[in-house]
Amino acid sequence: MRMVTKKQVPPLLLALGASVLALVFLLAFQGWIxxxxxxxxxxAQAGLSWCF
Incomplete structure (x- = not known):
């Protein structure tokens, strides 16, 4: 009989990924500001400002 086990993502790796994603969003927001x-x-000069 085979047991199917799911591998869980370690909490440290999950926290690291969330931190990197937050840093990317923070830098993008800072660049936009x-x-x-x-x-x-x-x-506006190119006629594309209607998208915003």
């Missing part, structure tokens, strides 16, 4: 107006103006 720092350069959001420039991004919007360049999109």
């Amino acid at each position: 720092a350069h959001g107006a420039d991004i919007f103006l360049s999109l």
